[in-house]
Amino acid sequence: MFDDLIEFIRGWYQTRDFIPLHEPRFKEIDKKYVLDAIDSTFVSSVGEYVNRFEKNLASYLGADHVIAIVNGTTALQVTLKLAGVCSGDEVITQPLTFVATANAIAQNNADPVFVDVSLKTLGLCPDALEKFLSQRTIRKGDKTVNKVTGRPVSAIVPMHTFGHPCEIKKITDLAEDWNIPVIEDAAEALGSSIGGKFCGTFGKMGILSFNGNKTITCGGGGAIITNDQEIAIRAKHLTTTAKIDHPWKFIHDEIGYNYRMPNLNAALACAQLEQLDEILKDKRKLSMAYENFFKASQWGQFFNELKGYTSNFWLNTIMTSDKKQRDDLLEKTNEAGIMTRPAWQLMPDLRMYKNCQKGDLKNARWLADRIVNLPSSARINV
The missing domain is CATH 3.40.640.10 (Type I PLP-dependent aspartate aminotransferase-like (Major domain))
Structure with a gap:
């Protein structure tokens, strides 16, 4: 199920080498x-x-x-x-x-x-x-x-x-x-x-x-x-x-x-x-390509900006259907040499913050089980 995504990412960056999550761009x-x-x-x-x-x-x-x-x-x-x-x-x-x-x-x-x-x-x-x-x-x-x-x-x-x-x-x-x-x-x-x-x-x-x-x-x-x-x-x-x-x-x-x-x-x-404006322009092209890919696929929901809001798309994000699909995607892509990452562990789940006050965190927990960040580097000379 994830092979098409792997090939899409490799095609975008035009390499068979390891693809990091977000690497710097120098000229x-x-x-x-x-x-x-x-x-x-x-x-x-x-x-x-x-x-x-x-x-x-x-x-x-x-x-x-x-x-x-x-x-x-x-x-x-x-x-x-x-x-x-x-x-x-x-x-x-x-x-x-x-x-x-x-x-x-x-x-x-x-x-x-x-x-x-x-x-x-x-x-x-x-x-x-x-x-x-x-x-x-x-x-x-x-x-x-x-x-x-x-x-x-x-x-x-x-x-x-x-x-x-x-x-x-x-x-x-x-x-x-x-x-x-x-x-x-x-x-x-x-x-x-x-x-x-x-x-x-x-x-x-x-x-x-x-x-x-x-x-x-x-x-x-x-x-x-x-x-x-x-x-x-x-x-x-x-x-x-x-x-x-x-x-x-x-x-x-x-x-x-x-x-x-x-x-x-x-x-x-x-x-x-x-170079910031040029970098932002390239990152927006990538986000639009991801959006189109997931519109055509039968899985994964691309996370987009709200109307009237402009995101830099620092990290492109998708929501999987559940935690199992998230973990399967993370395993498959990383084994293929494409770095993907889940969301951070929620702060009150960390040892040093477990006793802190908190409200109802149902949204944060739902997201943490489904978020996957995809390679989001701006390309050089493309």
């Missing part, structure tokens, strides 16, 4: 910028490519400020701190996500609370969020407090799963009613948008990742996005070891982080950003 411009950074000798966190990348990315996103740092996880960790999340607080997020989302919350000594996802978007479900807030929390002054634990809910972190925009406007509107800041985990969603507005720019802050498997990459790398100048200044200060600017003195006014993106990585990031 001569990438090498040129990296070599230029090497020749400048500014390869650490001070250099013109860092400034250039922050400026160009902010311009692309239509955001006022971008702070480039070492990866998406640290970006999320810092934004939660900047949002006022304190030790013992609670942060609402989704169970279907990469572990970094929950880890960043825990690294701030806060507890994640898992609310179900939407079958329409794979991201945090606004209806489930509204139900959780109305039934399990109460307003006390300017804070939203959990009725059972008595602890404040200090942030909401929706994630744009596999690059598909969640219903972020409904989430931010709801969060505003409850006076809870929203931090967008847009690690997978560079280039995804709703009504022309990019993911990562709806909440109080947003974050991106430029890991080796992302739509564009600089090896590692991440970014904090905000329109708040005070937050931007503090984010840059905190991620630069909280060092007060001085020609030669080392004065630090609080505990900071050594999280700034190195100039060497930023050089590659600049080159990759210049």
